[in-house]
Amino acid sequence: MSDEPDLLALENQVCFALAVAARGVIGAYRPLLEPLGLTHPQYLVMLSLWGIEPQSQRDLARALQLDPATLSPLLKRLESQGYVDRSRRVGDERTLDIRLTPEGRALREQALGIPPAVVERLGMSIDELTELRESLGRVIEAVQPTS
Template sequence: MSEPTDDELLLLQNQLCFALVTAARNIVAIYRPILEPLGLTHPQYLVMLALWESAPLSLGELAEALALESATASPLVKRLEADGLVVRRRGSADERRLEIDVTNEGWALRERAVTVPRQVMSRLGMDAAHVSAVRDGLAPFVGAVTL
């Protein structure tokens, strides 16, 4: 196979950014009807996943885990708090630290959310190994931006 020309490299269909953005939009669209009965948006689902894994977390720790700015994570946390799924409170060891923790209602939601990954795999027609291979193939792009 020969090296593509500059003109070929400039075609929309050859753009990595276009393929990734399109794939991301389509994946979120697959999640939407699965998450709707749980009362979660896709970004809220990601926040809950991080908290189910490591709660309590400070807002900064949560934002870092999700590769978001704190200013972006904060409204998500406030909405989840209004829905009764998380609570913000001062840390017992350090009162300056505002911790975000999962409520009993939030933990109960986890029991309902446990089926989400398999539902997504089913809609994609992929098994766990295939999903892992695709996810691992994206690893070079995760955190690759240096400003």
């Protein structure tokens, strides 16, 4: 029997580890987001808007690395919940600007407890999570299409 690792063993696959970890981490967010009426993708939209607003739909899609067709239903749902407004930009009808409503801004205060709760659930130090995020950032950068 060889001492070489089996390159096709499931437990040796980075893709498998990333997929399972992603499902698990997103699952840890679910009970924290439910009281806010948000799904994880909607939470990511809100995080981006809490950081910068208004944003064009195109810029928001780029920031979230989502296809605009995927982002559009998320925005419609957030608008129906009263968290965002979508409006055509004055002077450029082709651009759709996304702004938080007062309710959307107020939701930020309720969301402040989410990151510490996730950190506690994961049982990892802030340093470990920072190192993981930086490593994942390098993975994301490596798989980006070259233009």
